[in-house]
Amino acid sequence: MTEFNKIEWCCSKKDGIRIVDKNERVGKEYLKSAENDLLEMKTSSLKWRIYKHNILATILFTLFWLKSE
Secondary structure, eight states, X not given: OOHHHHHHXXXXXXXXXXXXXXXHHHHHHHHHHHXXXXXXXXXXXXXXXXXXXXXXHHHHHHHHHHHHO
């Protein structure tokens, strides 16, 4: 589904789309998750080493692809 199709889908809804009130529990969980991720990054956990590897591979692939055009 393209971005434009998603916008059309929202507009075609009977009540459209609406902004809902913030949810404090969700906000606290998001903050807790972000704090845990920062701690894991500092300790170079396996999860973050894999993320860094994938990011580097994506950047290198993109640069190679752009150079080959």
